[in-house]
Amino acid sequence: MGIFQRFNSQFKEILHDSELLFILAKRDISVRYKQTYLGVGWAIVRPVLTMLVFLFAFKNVAKIQDLSGYPIQLVIFSGILFWNLFATTFQSVSNSIIVNGNLISKVYFPRLIICLSSIAVSLIDFLVGLVVYIILAFALGQSISIHIFLLPLALILTLLSSLGFGILFASFSVKYRDLLQIIPLVVQYGFFVTPIVYTSQSLIGSKWFIYYSIINPLAGLVEFFRYSLLVKYHLFNPQILWISVASTLFIFSLSLFVFHKREDSFVDHL
Amino acid sequence: MSIIYNMQVIDVSSVSKKYKVYKNPGPISLKNGLKEVFSKKSNQEFWAINDVSFSLSAGDKLGIVGNNGAGKSTLLKILSRITKPTTGSISVQGKVASLLEVGTGFHPELTGRENIFLNGAILGMKKSEITAQFDEIVDFAGEQIIRFLDTPVKRYSSGMYVRLGFAIAAHLNPEILIIDEVLAVGDADFQKKSLGKMKEVASREKTILFVSHNLTAVANLCNKTLHLEKGRVKAFGDTGQILTSYMAALQNNVFEHQYERPEIAPGNDIIRLKYAKLHPRLHEDQSYWDIRHAFNIELEFWNLGSTSNLNVSLHVYASTGECIFNVGSGSLSCRYGLIRASLEVPGHYLNDGNYVVSFMVVKDKSIILHNFEEIFNFEIADFREDTTWYGKWPGYVRPSFSFPIEQISETI
Incomplete structure (x- = not known):
């Protein structure tokens, strides 16, 4: 069987077991909220607190000003919303195979279902955060961009990139547990080298910006994401987005390929 | 169909x-x-x-x-x-x-x-x-x-x-x-x-x-x-x-040990094993050993030392390592030469499971001359009649004591 036929048959298997995918997602969501008193409230508290910390740091300590001209609260909050979605899905997908090791060593089902179902919790958090963003925007006298119809596309691209990186880590970390130590570092450093709490305004002029965008597809994605939320956001560059889309799709397909090559050996290392 | x-x-x-x-x-x-x-x-x-x-x-x-x-x-x-x-x-x-x-x-x-x-x-x-x-x-x-x-x-x-x-x-x-x-x-x-x-x-x-x-x-x-x-x-x-x-x-493998000469036999300068046999007494038309069957253990060993009071102490262990029982033979004043001891264990005694047999030759009921460890390793199969329950029968022993049940009256 060719690789495409195999992908095709695997895709069909996942479709066939889509009920399992949803019930595993539901499991993660209900377990998450059963264990905490604040429940879904955490999806509000976390991004708001992060935003306040950076506002404090920028305004009162470092005296940094973002020169893009957009309300700094919205720049930071939209960035954090984007980053939390990427980072939490990336982390949960990376750990998903090991966390669900007991299932994998006792029952057969398409292994990719485990990776796919583990994005559910982050997705709920994101949707809650989005509502908070909209409230915040109106509170600051701003409205929502007419480009909001592009938000689902931005969301899908973000999920594809976090799935891509996550599946790659998941594929190797079952055997090489050292990789699990790298994940928090990726999340921590990525937060600062991507325009999350700042915009790409100050980067655009640089000669290396194009190379930077190739290496870090998230830079283009986050600005696309802001473009769909902030009114008349001028830092969105379609060319950079195409670069991001290309590298996201590349990483995602690579991850599927690697996962497919390695999934049969998972159970031997769990 | x-x-x-x-x-x-x-x-x-x-x-x-x-x-x-x-x-x-x-x-x-x-x-x-x-x-x-x-x-x-x-x-x-x-x-x-x-x-x-x-x-x-x-x-x-x-x-x-x-x-x-x-x-x-x-x-x-x-x-x-x-x-x-x-x-x-x-x-x-x-x-x-x-x-x-x-x-x-x-x-x-x-x-x-x-x-x-x-x-x-x-x-x-x-x-x-x-x-x-x-x-x-x-x-x-x-x-x-x-x-x-x-x-x-x-x-x-x-x-x-x-x-x-x-x-x-x-x-x-x-x-x-x-x-x-x-x-x-x-x-x-x-x-x-x-x-x-x-x-x-x-x-x-x-x-x-x-x-x-x-x-x-x-x-x-x-x-x-x-x-x-x-x-x-x-x-x-x-x-x-x-x-x-x-x-x-499963049961035929190691049920017999035989050594022709003392030089090649396990043991020490005083005691050497010549022959050991474990023999389940299967019912007729039965080809494997289950809990109903009695078994015999026969042991022969050479006494290479001087005349002394010897007895044999035999241990049966469960596969978990616990000793199920220990029985001692009578004591005999043994001269240089070949000694035999034999034991019969009744059926309906050991439960189904894996067991290990060891025995030691003891002088004057107190000095261990040699301990022959894990001489036999055997398994007894389960046997049940009229039951719909197939879980593991608990316990190390499986006695069939007389245990009658009767209806005494039909009024309360």
Whole structure:
């Protein structure tokens, strides 16, 4: 069987077991909220607190000003919303195979279902955060961009990139547990080298910006994401987005390929 | 249905599974992984399953037997598609459900109700199937579960947990069912119910693969048996025939030791073993040793020392290492030469299981001259009549004391 036929048959298997995918997602969501008193409230508290910390740091300590001209609260909050979605899905997908090791060593089902179902919790958090963003925007006298119809596309691209990186880590970390130590570092450093709490305004002029965008597809994605939320956001560059889309799709397909090559050996290392 | 009945639903052809034996077991660090890539030094290999072939028709019930480490669990994992064989191929036609554990994927934080849907989906049931059978599942699991249906299963007793798990599994409706010893769960009452359900399932035209240490259960449920030994197929065929030779092979191996001359015999300067024999007294037309049979142990040893008061002290240990009993022979003033001691252990005495025999030669009832350790290693099979319960019979001994029961009156 060719690789495409195999992908095709695997895709069909996942479709066939889509009920399992949803019930595993539901499991993660209900377990998450059963264990905490604040429940879904955490999806509000976390991004708001992060935003306040950076506002404090920028305004009162470092005296940094973002020169893009957009309300700094919205720049930071939209960035954090984007980053939390990427980072939490990336982390949960990376750990998903090991966390669900007991299932994998006792029952057969398409292994990719485990990776796919583990994005559910982050997705709920994101949707809650989005509502908070909209409230915040109106509170600051701003409205929502007419480009909001592009938000689902931005969301899908973000999920594809976090799935891509996550599946790659998941594929190797079952055997090489050292990789699990790298994940928090990726999340921590990525937060600062991507325009999350700042915009790409100050980067655009640089000669290396194009190379930077190739290496870090998230830079283009986050600005696309802001473009769909902030009114008349001028830092969105379609060319950079195409670069991001290309590298996201590349990483995602690579991850599927690697996962497919390695999934049969998972159970031997769990 | 006769055409389908004759179809081969499972075809396993020269399947092998290799595992690497790492010096430091457990997850591999990146450092060792890189070392492995750069140095060509290969790890030790171990074939858990080696060139296994067999095929089953629809409706066959296969029992898989063999010692610990024979590869039974690995084979089930390959058949369930949990792990891929290193070489060889399997073809399986039809919907498969495998039960390698009761309550796979139960989440302690979720309620019994939520876990029914979760576990059912994991085992391959559609949501509509679970909904349709929900009441039956809960009924089967028992009254206690009904009351705690909306309680997280972390508050369940282990018995309730297992009952709920089995109840879900019992309502699976696959064409092929793969089971690993899950019968041995729950209390006697629940086991009886489970076995009834198993038999009901078995009576449909379903293909079942069943791993068990319990030969009585295999004999009752399975028409075919696969005997694995060190990862290879030792025998495959009709259950009756295979079980007979399996037990016979199991028991014939090391039941006799004989040494021609003292120089080559185990022992020391004073005592050397000449002959040791363990001889189960099987009933006629019976080819393997079960709990009903008495057995004899005969020992002959050379006394190479001077005349002294000797006796033999014999220990029988369970496979867990606990001593079941210790008996001493009478004491005898033995001169230089050959001494014999013999012992008879009655039937209906030891329970089914694996046992080890050791004996020592003692001087003046206090000085151990030599301890012959693990002279025999044997297994006694289970035997039951008129029972629908196939769980492990508890205890190390299995007496059949007279224990009459009678109705004294018909009024209160």
